[in-house]
Amino acid sequence: MSEPVAKPKSSAALVQSRRNALRSYLGAYGFMAPAGVLVIIFFLIPVAIVLYLSVTNLASSNFTSDLAKMEFIGLKNYQTLLNDQFARKIFFNTIFYVLVTLSLFNVSLALIVSLLTTHIDRSAGFVFRALWILPRITSPVVYILIWKRMMAEAPFGILNQFNEFLGQPTYNYVATNPWVFVVVVNGFIGVSFGMIIFTSAIESIPKDLLNASLVDGSSRMQRIRYVILPLIRWPLLFVVTYQTLSLLTSFVEIQLLTDGGPGLYRTEVWSLTAYHRALSNYFGNAQWGYGSAFAVLLVMIGVVLAVIYMRVFRFDELVAEPRVEAL
Amino acid sequence: MEIRIDNLTKKFGDVVGVEDLTLHIEDGEFVAFLGPSGCGKTTTLLTLAGIYKPTDGLIRFGDRVVNTVQPKDRNIGMVFQSYALYPHMTIFQNIAYPLKLKKAPKNVQNEQVRQVANVMGIGELLDRRPGQLSGGQQQRVALGRALVKEPDVLLFDEPLSNLDARLRLTMRGEIKHLQKNLGITSIYVTHDQVEAMTMADRIAVMNGGHLQAFDAPDELYDRPKTRFVAGFVGNPPMNFLDVEVSPANGQFLAQADSIELPLGVERGEASAGHRGTVVMGIRPEDIQIVDEGDVRGEIFVVEPLGREDLIDVRIGPHSFILLADTEKQHRAGELVSLNFDMTQAQFFDPQTERSLLWHQ
Numbered sequence: 007m008s009e010p011v012a013k014p015k016s017s018a019a020l021v022q023s024r025r026n027a028l029r030s031y032l033g034a035y036g037f038m039a040p041a042g043v044l045v046i047i048f049f050l051i052p053v054a055i056v057l058y059l060s061v062t063n064l065a066s067s068n069f070t071s072d073l074a075k076m077e078f079i080g081l082k083n084y085q086t087l088l089n090d091q092f093a094r095k096i097f098f099n100t101i102f103y104v105l106v107t108l109s110l111f112n113v114s115l116a117l118i119v120s121l122l123t124t125h126i127d128r129s130a131g132f133v134f135r136a137l138w139i140l141p142r143i144t145s146p147v148v149y150i151l152i153w154k155r156m157m158a159e160a161p162f163g164i165l166n167q168f169n170e171f172l173g174q175p176t177y178n179y180v181a182t183n184p185w186v187f188v189v190v191v192n193g194f195i196g197v198s199f200g201m202i203i204f205t206s207a208i209e210s211i212p213k214d215l216l217n218a219s220l221v222d223g224s225s226r227m228q229r230i231r232y233v234i235l236p237l238i239r240w241p242l243l244f245v246v247t248y249q250t251l252s253l254l255t256s257f258v259e260i261q262l263l264t265d266g267g268p269g270l271y272r273t274e275v276w277s278l279t280a281y282h283r284a285l286s287n288y289f290g291n292a293q294w295g296y297g298s299a300f301a302v303l304l305v306m307i308g309v310v311l312a313v314i315y316m317r318v319f320r321f322d323e324l325v326a327e328p329r330v331e332a333l
Numbered sequence: 334m335e336i337r338i339d340n341l342t343k344k345f346g347d348v349v350g351v352e353d354l355t356l357h358i359e360d361g362e363f364v365a366f367l368g369p370s371g372c373g374k375t376t377t378l379l380t381l382a383g384i385y386k387p388t389d390g391l392i393r394f395g396d397r398v399v400n401t402v403q404p405k406d407r408n409i410g411m412v413f414q415s416y417a418l419y420p421h422m423t424i425f426q427n428i429a430y431p432l433k434l435k436k437a438p439k440n441v442q443n444e445q446v447r448q449v450a451n452v453m454g455i456g457e458l459l460d461r462r463p464g465q466l467s468g469g470q471q472q473r474v475a476l477g478r479a480l481v482k483e484p485d486v487l488l489f490d491e492p493l494s495n496l497d498a499r500l501r502l503t504m505r506g507e508i509k510h511l512q513k514n515l516g517i518t519s520i521y522v523t524h525d526q527v528e529a530m531t532m533a534d535r536i537a538v539m540n541g542g543h544l545q546a547f548d549a550p551d552e553l554y555d556r557p558k559t560r561f562v563a564g565f566v567g568n569p570p571m572n573f574l575d576v577e578v579s580p581a582n583g584q585f586l587a588q589a590d591s592i593e594l595p596l597g598v599e600r601g602e603a604s605a606g607h608r609g610t611v612v613m614g615i616r617p618e619d620i621q622i623v624d625e626g627d628v629r630g631e632i633f634v635v636e637p638l639g640r641e642d643l644i645d646v647r648i649g650p651h652s653f654i655l656l657a658d659t660e661k662q663h664r665a666g667e668l669v670s671l672n673f674d675m676t677q678a679q680f681f682d683p684q685t686e687r688s689l690l691w692h693q
Contacts, residue, residue: 214490217384218417220404223434223482232430236421 053305060084060298067291083299092271100276103188103260104253111193112249113242116200121230123201124208135201142198150262153191154180184264184273192259199252200245207241208234247315251308257281276304334394334485334518335360336381341390343373343380350376352542354390358535361516363509365533367526367565373542374522378488381520383407394485405434407486410479410517414491416471418463424450424474425459431482445481452511453477469500476508480515487512489521493528505532526566530554538562560686563614563679569643571614572653575683578605587613587675590649592628596675604680604689611689614679617643620655622663626670635663646671 035042063077087093119138123131141149157179160166166176180187211234219229235242257278260266266274266282274282284297336358343350351373358364366374379385381392383404392399399407410431418427425446432442450456453473463471472492479487492508493501509532512519523529529536530550538545538553538561546553546562557563563571576587576594578601585601587594596604604611622644630648637643641656644663653671657663680689 212415212417214413214415214417215419217379217382217404218411218413219419219430220384221382221409221411221488222431222478223405225403225405228434233419236419239421 056298056301056305059295060302062295064295065291065293079295083296084303086296087299087303092274095271096274096276096279099271099274100254102185103192103273103275104250107189107193107196107253108246108249110189112196112200112253113246115193116197116245117204117242119197119201120204120208121234124205125226135205138201139198141194146258147262149195150191150259153187153263157187180263181268184268187263188260188273191263192253192256195259196249196253199249203241203245204238207238211237243319247311247319250315251312254308254311255304276300280304336486336518336520337391337393338377338381339391339393341377341380341392342388343376343385344388349373349542350385351380351539354539354544356537356544356547358518358520361518363512363519363521363532363534365529365536366520366522366539367524367529367536368539368545369524369565371541372539374524374537374539375490376542377539378490378520378522381486382409382411382488408482408484409486409488410482410484411488412472412475412479412490412492414494416463416468416475416495418471418474418478420463422462423459424455424461424463424466427463427474428459428478428481431478435482446477449477449481452480468496469504472496472504476511480511484517487517487519489519489523491523492521494523494525501528508532527568530566536566538565540565556688556691557614557679558688558691560612560614560681560688563681563688567616569617569654569656571616571679572620572655574613574615574651574653575610576613577610578680580605587678589613589651592648592651594628594673594675594678596678600675600678600680600690606689610683612681612683612686614681615653615673615675616677617653617655619674619677620646620653621672621674622646622655622657622661622669623672624670626672628671628673630669630671632663632665632667632669634665 060083061080063079123134156164159178160170160176169176219233255277260278264273266278280297280300283293285292338354338356341354342352368374380387387400428446429442450459455473493504535549536553537547540561546558553562553566574589576589578585578587585596585605587596630646633645633647635642635644642659644655644657646653
């Protein structure tokens with residue numbers, strides 16, 4: 007420009023620069039659109055619907071084709087929920103289930119499996135890890151059926167056939183020890199995720215560093231403690247946080263295995279309750295509104311936890327640079 | 334600590350890392366393993382460290398056979414090319430790590446770490462983390478960590494390769510000085526023959542998993558036992574030429590096409606006894622450009638190195654690398670006469686590639 011004095015931009019120039027900004031935004035939004043549409047259709051809209059349902063009394067008993075007659079009842083569902091005599095039990099069931107499964111299997115066993123399989127012959131390690139992925143890639147229905155058939159009473163259960171053969175009493179093991187099986191069955195599935203993350207983290211530790219530790223005088227156990235574990239701290243935190251959220255919302259396996267029983271709510275967890283109340287009530291009355299209130303609370307807990315995790319463990323940094331490589 | 338390696342073989346499945354290696358290293362000696370990548374030098378080093386178990390053969394530290402001894406029980410210090418500092422520990426913790434594993438009391442750790450750090454000139458860096466240090470500083474820390482436990486043997490795995498040229502020169506001197514002062518038996522793996530030549534008491538030249546020679550640097554340079562050693566040691570490398578050696582007038586003559594070089598009796602007899610052609614080797618510094626001479630060639634290219642010019646002279650199909658004074662200002666295309674100092678020429682069997690002059 008030959009004009010040295012800065013003039014206010016003409017309206018044409020303003021429109022032009024806005025158009026440019028818009029164009030650059032369009033590119034970015036364009037690339038995000040496919041994922042965005044999925045999130046909107048399968049997450050945001052359902053959440054909105056559930057939120058709305060949770061403040062209505064919609065149920066199969068009062069359902070008419072005229073949805074306009076659906077009654078708005080405010081927070082009454084939530085009030086009922088808090089006074090529900092079983093809500094407390096289900097809440098603690100959920101905490102128990104998440105903490106025990108997470109600590110014993112999704113983190114500890116996953117860590118043990120990845121440490122063991124990275125300390126043996128490479129191809130043997132690969133085979134073992136492949137076996138541990140089987141529960142994850144098997145259809146849940148098939149997987150649970152296998153467990154049930156193994157543990158069922160004679161003459162169906164394989165283990166009990168031995169008992170019968172030996173003249174021992176036979177049990178339905180799932181019914182006698184429901185929590186053990188709920189945790190183990192889910193844990194076996196949960197191992198694979200942490201195992202994959204931990205293994206790749208361990209294998210990306212430079213060989214020199216591992217050799218240096220041995221030469222410096224550490225045993226293999228000391229090397230795990232002083233070198234490997236500190237170096238995979240970030241993947242560890244990631245698995246803990248991610249799997250907490252994922253366990254909190256999982257219920258398919260429990261539904262198929264015990265359906266929350268045996269007895270009243272013995273192994274019922276929060277997400278399963280939401281399903282039961284809304285869609286599969288024993289008495290045949292599907293309380294869509296009330297069940298939605300359960301679901302909404304779960305979503306809220308999940309969102310709060312996610313935000314805390316992102317703050318505390320600084321996920322933005324975790325995503326920004328791969329920690330193990332940043333040596 | 335005296336180290337005796339006898340008939341060491343290390344295989345990875347069918348791949349041979351090192352085969353039938355026999356080496357005896359004296360107490361306090363500084364030995365370099367020299368060779369191109371994949372020659373087995375690092376494999377040998379890691380086997381000495383106990384990271385690899387030998388497939389065959391014996392390794393003795395002093396009188397003790399250490400074949401199956403865990404690395405932690407060998408009392409060795411090791412310095413890596415990548416420095417291999419623990420990124421999650423401070424410099425202090427890095428150096429103290431071997432002492433911590435030995436369960437040394439805290440005050441002893443503190444004292445020894447500071448002492449080593451002062452020797453290495455990194456005393457003021459102890460609170461930092463490896464990521465905050467320069468390459469040279471990191472290498473000093475790595476050296477300090479290797480020294481702090483007062484090892485019987487020091488192993489170096491190309492420790493200077495990641496440093497810039499200038500720093501490499503300084504560290505070279507420092508490591509050599511330190512090694513001589515402390516008198517710790519040291520093995521130094523490198524592919525840089527200048528490093529090996531300048532630092533080591535003796536050099537083990539390796540190629541393809543086999544030991545080619547194990548000698549003092551000047552011995553390797555002046556009396557190479559194989560063609561590989563002759564070609565690998567020395568920079569710029571030795572010139573090779575296929576020649577026929579025959580007696581002539583009480584002397585001998587080495588001949589290749591139009592090139593005829595008179596040869597003394599001693600070297601002539603050793604190489605003329607061989608039927609057909611032999612491989613003659615002659616170092617760049619043993620060829621001079623002279624005013625008058627029998628061998629004439631044309632300068633193909635001149636590469637100025639600053640202190641001298643590296644000149645490629647072509648004689649017919651043959652090419653010779655030689656060094657000349659920059660003041661002579663030689664130019665490509667110039668016709669020159671060459672004088673070969675044949676008292677320094679080497680001769681090798683073309684099949685076995687062994688020297689015809691120096692037998693084991």
